[in-house]
Amino acid sequence: xxxxxxxxxxxxxxxxxxxxxxxxxxxxxxxxxxxxxxxxxxxxxxxxxxxxxxxxxxxxxxxxxxxxxxxxxxxxxxxxxxxxxxxxxxxxxxxxxxxxxxxxxxxxxxxxxxxxxxxxxxxxxxxxxxxxxxxxxxxxxxxxxxxxxxxxxxxxxxxxxxxxxxxxxxxxxxxxxxxxxxxxxxxxxxxxxxxxxxxxxxxxxxxxxxxxxxxxxxxxxxxxxxxxxxxxxxxxxxxxxxxxxxxxxxxxxxxxxxxxxxxxxxxxxxxxxxxxxxxxxxxxxxxxxxxxxxxxxxxxxxxxxxxxxxxxxxxxxxxxxxxxxxxxxxxxxxxx
Amino acid sequence: xxxxxxxxxxxxxxxxxxxxxxxxxxxxxxxxxxxxxxxxxxxxxxxxxxxxxxxxxxxxxxxxxxxxxxxxxxxxxxxxxxxxxxxxxxxxxxxxxxxxxxxxxxxxxxxxxxxxxxxxxxxxxxxxxxxxxxxxxxxxxxxxxxxxxxxxxxxxxxxxxxxxxxxxxxxxxxxxxxxxxxxxxxxxxxxxxxxxxxxxxxxxxxxxxxxxxxxxxxxxxxxxxxxxxxxxxxxxxxxxxxxxxxxxxxxxxxxxxxxxxxxxxxxxxxxxxxxxxxxxxxxxxxxxxxxxxxxxxxxxxxxxxxxxxxxxxxxxxxxxxxxxxxxxxxxxxxxxxxxxxxxxxxxxxxxxxx
Numbered sequence: 001x002x003x004x005x006x007x008x009x010x011x012x013x014x015x016x017x018x019x020x021x022x023x024x025x026x027x028x029x030x031x032x033x034x035x036x037x038x039x040x041x042x043x044x045x046x047x048x049x050x051x052x053x054x055x056x057x058x059x060x061x062x063x064x065x066x067x068x069x070x071x072x073x074x075x076x077x078x079x080x081x082x083x084x085x086x087x088x089x090x091x092x093x094x095x096x097x098x099x100x101x102x103x104x105x106x107x108x109x110x111x112x113x114x115x116x117x118x119x120x121x122x123x124x125x126x127x128x129x130x131x132x133x134x135x136x137x138x139x140x141x142x143x144x145x146x147x148x149x150x151x152x153x154x155x156x157x158x159x160x161x162x163x164x165x166x167x168x169x170x171x172x173x174x175x176x177x178x179x180x181x182x183x184x185x186x187x188x189x190x191x192x193x194x195x196x197x198x199x200x201x202x203x204x205x206x207x208x209x210x211x212x213x214x215x216x217x218x219x220x221x222x223x224x225x226x227x228x229x230x231x232x233x234x235x236x237x238x239x240x241x242x243x244x245x246x247x248x249x250x251x252x253x254x255x256x257x258x259x260x261x262x263x264x265x266x267x268x269x270x271x272x273x274x275x276x277x278x279x280x281x282x283x284x285x286x287x288x289x290x291x292x293x294x295x296x297x298x299x300x301x302x303x304x305x306x307x308x309x310x311x312x313x314x315x316x317x318x319x320x321x322x323x324x325x326x327x328x329x330x331x332x333x334x335x336x
Numbered sequence: 337x338x339x340x341x342x343x344x345x346x347x348x349x350x351x352x353x354x355x356x357x358x359x360x361x362x363x364x365x366x367x368x369x370x371x372x373x374x375x376x377x378x379x380x381x382x383x384x385x386x387x388x389x390x391x392x393x394x395x396x397x398x399x400x401x402x403x404x405x406x407x408x409x410x411x412x413x414x415x416x417x418x419x420x421x422x423x424x425x426x427x428x429x430x431x432x433x434x435x436x437x438x439x440x441x442x443x444x445x446x447x448x449x450x451x452x453x454x455x456x457x458x459x460x461x462x463x464x465x466x467x468x469x470x471x472x473x474x475x476x477x478x479x480x481x482x483x484x485x486x487x488x489x490x491x492x493x494x495x496x497x498x499x500x501x502x503x504x505x506x507x508x509x510x511x512x513x514x515x516x517x518x519x520x521x522x523x524x525x526x527x528x529x530x531x532x533x534x535x536x537x538x539x540x541x542x543x544x545x546x547x548x549x550x551x552x553x554x555x556x557x558x559x560x561x562x563x564x565x566x567x568x569x570x571x572x573x574x575x576x577x578x579x580x581x582x583x584x585x586x587x588x589x590x591x592x593x594x595x596x597x598x599x600x601x602x603x604x605x606x607x608x609x610x611x612x613x614x615x616x617x618x619x620x621x622x623x624x625x626x627x628x629x630x631x632x633x634x635x636x637x638x639x640x641x642x643x644x645x646x647x648x649x650x651x652x653x654x655x656x657x658x659x660x661x662x663x664x665x666x667x668x669x670x671x672x673x674x675x676x677x678x679x680x681x682x683x684x685x686x687x688x689x690x
Contacts, residue, residue, distance in 0.1 A: 086483065135679065150682055157592065157675030164516050165668040168509060169634060175505050178512075182497050257490055306498065313494035320487035321470055324480045 021291035025061040029298045063188040065287040067249040072286025074245035075260025080214040081238040088261040089246035095255040096156035097128025103163045107173040118251045125247035183256040183309020196248045203244030214275040256309040258316025345605045349617040356624045360397045395524040400624040403583040408619020411594025412610040413576035424595035425580040429489030431589030433463025435515045439499045453585040464577045517590030517667025530582045590667045592674030626669040
């Protein structure tokens with residue numbers, strides 16, 4: 001953890017990192033462009049070829065930033081809220097719901113392009129999260145995190161089984177889903193991003209409003225109540241924000257694993273445990289990692305590509321294993 | 337110290353298994369009444385009936401019972417050793433590892449059945465070793481094992497997704513059906529092989545049984561009664577991995593049976609510890625039931641669709657196209673049923689608390 005007075009330096013380094021990642025994402029790929037040509041093209045100049053390349057890489061980069069920010073913040077919210085360092089936004093059934101709806105759309109309506117799958121994905125994510133919340137919060141008392149997690153895992157399992165059955169009996173759906181499942185930023189047009197953007201923004205605003213309350217919850221719910229925090233309202237807010245954010249990210253890029261899980265940890269290691277710091281740091285660090293992973297995916301087996309979701313799993317899984325192997329990993333002990 | 341309830345539950349489970357087996361042996365396009373099935377099993381019946389029941393359907397039913405039992409026992413061992421009700425070989429990444437091994441064999445070597453099985457077992461074993469090596473310091477017990485398992489498992493899952501993207505659609509669908517766990521197209525020899533290999537493992541388990549139950553009391557108590565906790569645990573884990581590998585080699589990574597069977601058995605019998613016999617019986621029943629549903633669900637749906645279309649011709653054009661006639665993999669059903677079971681348990685628990 002860096003000392004408090006060095007935090008501005010850390011923040012500046014992060015922003016610089018994002019700028020570099022954006023530049024790399026615009027410049028590198030099957031058809032690399034020199035950085036000065038990228039700059040010229042962005043200002044309206046450049047060659048016909050460079051303009052053509054940036055028309056595809058521009059939205060792709062924006063998609064990476066938007067999906068990354070959403071996942072990072074959603075992950076930080078989930079971990080603070082469940083006080084479970086292994087909580088991932090996918091736990092609330094977001095990915096399973098989105099996948100199920102996309103598979104239905106492909107099998108029954110014949111959707112055949114990624115941009116047409118955005119809305120089913122978003123709708124499925126929202127519907128399933130609401131169902132998980134209803135199951136988890138029925139009965140006496142508000143939805144407690146353990147119940148929500150279990151409900152998410154259970155409902156997710158049911159849906160993933162049905163999705164697999166659906167795709168295995170329908171070759172077109174199978175073909176579409178095996179691509180969607182990998183998580184990719186390829187071919188997401190600007191209009192798709194604009195459509196999802198309002199939902200993501202609402203989610204980010206709600207998340208920002210929740211940060212002080214989450215600090216109180218981190219000390220335990222009784223302490224939070226004693227401090228005057230409205231635990232019930234905070235819980236509802238977290239579920240709404242996570243649904244909007246994770247739903248947006250999944251709608252844009254499909255399931256991108258491990259970003260929501262590992263980014264908040266990195267933020268905590270470097271900047272301490274204050275949620276008012278972790279949330280914004282996650283919001284910046286996550287797109288950085290998504291963009292770098294996407295660029296790596298383009299370069300690894302060029303001219304072919306590895307989808308970004310697969311690169312993030314290969315970056316993220318070792319982080320998780322390291323985390324589990326650290327002797328005194330804070331918070332992990334609470335679960336053992 | 338067998339309680340009467342345990343005996344009764346075991347008896348009921350056995351009866352249900354026999355009932356389901358008779359149904360499974362009789363159903364399909366060539367339908368047989370239960371009486372006719374029993375007639376064949378007693379050595380009589382027409383020769384056509386004998387062929388259908390004994391040669392076509394019996395291997396599949398036997399496989400479901402035997403391998404379901406292995407999965408249930410294996411899951412119970414995992415949960416006893418890790419003392420975590422959510423521990424199961426699938427969560428620990430063995431299923432994904434086996435699938436990776438199978439896919440690598442399919443892509444790099446050949447598509448022949450024995451080789452694919454060998455690839456799957458090697459993949460599962462390599463994954464188990466990797467997870468064990470990474471989680472070893474501090475003992476195999478508990479939380480770290482599960483977290484490392486989740487990490488490695490997720491990485492292998494995305495590797496599998498990527499490999500599925502690289503191969504032909506038809507090959508990928510075949511692989512994905514195997515990856516979900518399926519009894520479709522099963523023949524007798526691999527089933528027999530798995531059962532023969534499992535017998536010595538189960539014998540060792542029977543010897544280990546009392547020491548394992550001591551572990552439930554805590555390591556110190558167990559050590560005081562002359563058990564060596566670390567050694568017993570490693571042996572149990574080894575047997576569990578071997579059992580699940582045997583099942584996976586034959587039918588692919590069928591999920592949720594190993595996870596759910598021990599817990600369902602424990603609730604049915606109301607015993608504090610996980611009994612291998614009960615877990616095995618429950619696992620056998622679950623897999624038999626799931627496979628029955630998987631085999632006949634789509635034909636039933638297609639039949640229902642035709643019936644509706646015939647009754648209401650105006651609706652016919654609006655009905656979703658009937659799915660292809662490929663039977664579903666059993667693993668698809670086990671996941672859904674297992675998930676549903678979890679949801680119901682959850683709702684029940686909430687009701688009780690309210």
